[in-house]
Amino acid sequence: MKPVRSVEGRAIPFGQKNVDTDVIIAAEWLKTISRDGLGKGAFESVRAKEGNVFDDPEYAGASILIAGDNFGCGSSREHAAWALDDMGIKAIIAPSFSDIFSSNAFKNGLLAIPLPQEAVDRLMEVAKTDPISIDMESMSVTTPFQDRFTFEMDPFRHQCLMDGLDEIDLTMSKSDAIEAHEARVDSAHAWHKPAIA
Amino acid sequence: MTEAKTLYEKIWDAHVVDQRDDGTALIYIDRHLVHEVTSPQAFEGLRKAGRKVRRPDLTLAVPDHNLPTTPRVDANGTKIPIADPQSAAQLEALEANAPAFGIKYIGASDKEQGIVHVIGPEQGFTLPGTTLVCGDSHTAAHGALGALAFGIGTSEVEHVLATQTLQLSRSKSMEIRVEGLLGPGISPKDLILHIIGVIGAAGGTGHVVEYRGEVFEKMSIEGRLTVSNMSIEAGARAGLIAPDETSFAYLKGRPMAPKGADWDAAVAYWKSLRTDDGAVFDKTVTIDAADVAPTVTWGTSPEDVLPVTGQVPAPESFADPSKQDAARKSLDYMGLSAGQPLTDVSVENIFIGSCTNSRIEDLRAAAKVLEGRKKADGVKWAIVVPGSGLVKAQAEAEGLDAIFKASGFEWREPGCSACLGMNPDKVPSGERCASTSNRNFVGRQGPGARTHLMSPAMAAAAAVAGKLTDVRELIG
Numbered sequence: 001m002k003p004v005r006s007v008e009g010r011a012i013p014f015g016q017k018n019v020d021t022d023v024i025i026a027a028e029w030l031k032t033i034s035r036d037g038l039g040k041g042a043f044e045s046v047r048a049k050e051g052n053v054f055d056d057p058e059y060a061g062a063s064i065l066i067a068g069d070n071f072g073c074g075s076s077r078e079h080a081a082w083a084l085d086d087m088g089i090k091a092i093i094a095p096s097f098s099d100i101f102s103s104n105a106f107k108n109g110l111l112a113i114p115l116p117q118e119a120v121d122r123l124m125e126v127a128k129t130d131p132i133s134i135d136m137e138s139m140s141v142t143t144p145f146q147d148r149f150t151f152e153m154d155p156f157r158h159q160c161l162m163d164g165l166d167e168i169d170l171t172m173s174k175s176d177a178i179e180a181h182e183a184r185v186d187s188a189h190a191w192h193k194p195a196i197a
Numbered sequence: 198m199t200e201a202k203t204l205y206e207k208i209w210d211a212h213v214v215d216q217r218d219d220g221t222a223l224i225y226i227d228r229h230l231v232h233e234v235t236s237p238q239a240f241e242g243l244r245k246a247g248r249k250v251r252r253p254d255l256t257l258a259v260p261d262h263n264l265p266t267t268p269r270v271d272a273n274g275t276k277i278p279i280a281d282p283q284s285a286a287q288l289e290a291l292e293a294n295a296p297a298f299g300i301k302y303i304g305a306s307d308k309e310q311g312i313v314h315v316i317g318p319e320q321g322f323t324l325p326g327t328t329l330v331c332g333d334s335h336t337a338a339h340g341a342l343g344a345l346a347f348g349i350g351t352s353e354v355e356h357v358l359a360t361q362t363l364q365l366s367r368s369k370s371m372e373i374r375v376e377g378l379l380g381p382g383i384s385p386k387d388l389i390l391h392i393i394g395v396i397g398a399a400g401g402t403g404h405v406v407e408y409r410g411e412v413f414e415k416m417s418i419e420g421r422l423t424v425s426n427m428s429i430e431a432g433a434r435a436g437l438i439a440p441d442e443t444s445f446a447y448l449k450g451r452p453m454a455p456k457g458a459d460w461d462a463a464v465a466y467w468k469s470l471r472t473d474d475g476a477v478f479d480k481t482v483t484i485d486a487a488d489v490a491p492t493v494t495w496g497t498s499p500e501d502v503l504p505v506t507g508q509v510p511a512p513e514s515f516a517d518p519s520k521q522d523a524a525r526k527s528l529d530y531m532g533l534s535a536g537q538p539l540t541d542v543s544v545e546n547i548f549i550g551s552c553t554n555s556r557i558e559d560l561r562a563a564a565k566v567l568e569g570r571k572k573a574d575g576v577k578w579a580i581v582v583p584g585s586g587l588v589k590a591q592a593e594a595e596g597l598d599a600i601f602k603a604s605g606f607e608w609r610e611p612g613c614s615a616c617l618g619m620n621p622d623k624v625p626s627g628e629r630c631a632s633t634s635n636r637n638f639v640g641r642q643g644p645g646a647r648t649h650l651m652s653p654a655m656a657a658a659a660a661v662a663g664k665l666t667d668v669r670e671l672i673g
């Protein structure tokens with residue numbers, strides 16, 4: 001995973017509450033073999049409507065999405081995080097996120113940044129005309145107008161994102177312990193491996 | 198004196214590779230089942246990072262979700278192509294990824310092919326005391342044999358492939374104690390639907406459930422698999438039933454189960470896998486088996502259950518306002534009205550299959566009801582989908598296929614089929630289905646499909662009557 005120390009750019013002022021995983025990416029998109037290319041299907045039902053923010057040229061190339069409470073609720077499909085990533089989103093700012101979505105976002109190097117509703121409201125305003133900056137070192141979100149909002153993040157996740165460590169790398173650094181466990185099982189339970197059919 | 202432990206604690210403790218200060222632990226995974234839908238991106242991730250599968254010998258791959266249940270090879274033995282290009286691509290990806298990473302693969306036209314959760318136990322891949330995962334939430338089924346088994350997401354699939362471990366936090370433990378035995382005509386499916394009705398679809402959240410009581414001791418492994426399979430529908434992470442002589446007899450001689458001296462050593466260990474006297478559960482729920490009737494769902498959550506003799510509830514009858522609202526939406530979606538007797542509800546589709554109820558006993562129970570009878574004229578589509586090629590062959594040897602066909606059912610190839618609207622077997626919008634599967638969510642069996650969950654015998658009875666029916670009247 002690449003380290004994520006900061007995200008800067010225009011933000012899409014979406015603002016909707018309870019955005020569920022079906023809205024982010026509909027079930028029919030689950031029949032895919034790649035993490036890539038799901039951006040096309042992201043927010044399909046929202047984009048079907050004229051004048052939606054996602055297709056507004058003002059926000060072309062935006063790297064941040066601003067949404068309402070309980071972002072990413074619904075199923076555990078990781079496709080939601082992949083779809084956001086594929087459409088170029090690197091961070092989502094919302095008052096709250098579903099647990100599973102935060103975890104899936106983290107596993108894919110996407111920032112899920114919780115901020116109080118007032119801060120989100122202010123950023124929605126700024127987003128219409130100006131870029132927003134997220135700094136992971138100081139854990140803060142700033143605007144060109146001197147706004148500064150700090151956020152919290154699980155220290156483990158924060159460190160993984162800052163250092164670009166993925167969970168697999170971290171686990172692999174424990175390979176001695178894994179090998180020791182395997183050796184223990186091999187000697188105590190010789191029956192343990194599936195017999196070759 | 199050693200401290201008394203639950204079965205869950207025993208399995209957990211035996212698999213801790215590394216304990217972290219924050220309470221989470223790196224847990225070793227003994228068995229990994231892989232299917233076509235949740236694995237392609239995991240293999241792609243491994244490839245991009247230049248990683249291998251750590252223990253291909255502990256991994257088993259089989260296609261099931263997308264695979265059509267119509268014949269897979271023609272009269273000359275040539276593969277019949279799959280019409281939907283996206284399904285075909287997912288299936289081809291698994292077929293290519295398994296050998297590329299050295300994983301044993303059971304192919305679409307192999308006689309052992311079937312639903313992941315049917316073939317795991319059937320092949321003896323699932324063993325008591327092991328940790329088992331799969332990228333599918335009904336992995337809980339394998340707990341029937343005393344394995345700690347649960348569903349995982351795609352990044353976790355990749356993590357297990359690469360490291361054979363998962364970083365997990367320990368769940369709470371819940372005991373579901375059933376007192377007494379089931380009445381005549383009442384099946385394990387009725388029992389688990391009743392249990393979900395009692396504890397609710399979120400009743401088991403954060404817990405691993407252990408099912409205890411005489412009824413489970415007397416239950417076959419097929420029945421235990423049905424019960425444990427639906428643990429997830431009560432919100433639980435996993436279900437467990439302690440291994441016993443019935444489990445050992447079921448596993449003995451299965452292709453991937455231990456043999457000879459290994460077998461004896463394994464059984465000796467498995468016998469230690471029981472919750473100790475004095476061990477404490479975080480929560481205990483007691484159910485009286487005498488309360489369990491033939492049970493069906495009326496709504497769009499698996500907790501929306503009633504005895505088939507009941508009436509559709511009025512939304513106002515629920516105390517919780519959010520449940521009232523959900524019930525209103527459910528009734529609207531299901532096309533039902535409050536007060537309607539369930540036995541007045543007609544059905545146009547019958548699905549006997551899924552990892553919940555597609556094993557040999559399930560097919561026997563349905564065939565027993567159907568023998569000498571025909572499906573009602575109003576039933577347009579009735580299919581039986583055996584859980585695996587081996588179940589299919591066994592059923593054919595017993596002549597069950599002939600009974601199904603004579604009563605107007607189609608006899609299909611193994612797969613997930615109409616359990617989820619991902620392959621061609623779908624229930625048409627606005628139509629009703631008496632289904633032996635595990636989820637009655639909005640759109641689960643196809644957009645607009647109306648699902649009533651029930652046991653195989655009850656689904657067979659619904660086929661004969663053309664409406665929801667108390668099977669006890671047919672077999673009485």
Ligand code: SF4
Nearest residue numbers: 335551552613616617
């Ligand atoms: S039968 Fe249904 S629940 Fe079972 S594995 Fe297939 S899709 Fe999942």
